[in-house]
Amino acid sequence: MEAVVVQVNNKQAFKFFKNLEELNLIKVLRHIPYSQVNTIINSNNTNRDKRLTEIQAVTKNINIDLTGFRFNRL
Numbered sequence: 001m002e003a004v005v006v007q008v009n010n011k012q013a014f015k016f017f018k019n020l021e022e023l024n025l026i027k028v029l030r031h032i033p034y035s036q037v038n039t040i041i042n043s044n045n046t047n048r049d050k051r052l053t054e055i056q057a058v059t060k061n062i063n064i065d066l067t068g069f070r071f072n073r074l
Helices: 011-022 034-059
Strands: none
Touching: none
């Protein structure tokens, strides 16, 4: 069994997935109404900003000299 996250952008596609679920081909694990999507995105951005601020506070006085270091970019 595979788990896949998809974003459905129109009502016909959403109905298609509902039909697939009724045929027991897929299982909808969680449905997030469109009105709540922006709330979740903003919450994730707030958490990201908070973590970034904490990391910057811990590492602000750490200086690393990368002179002559070659980054391996394959």
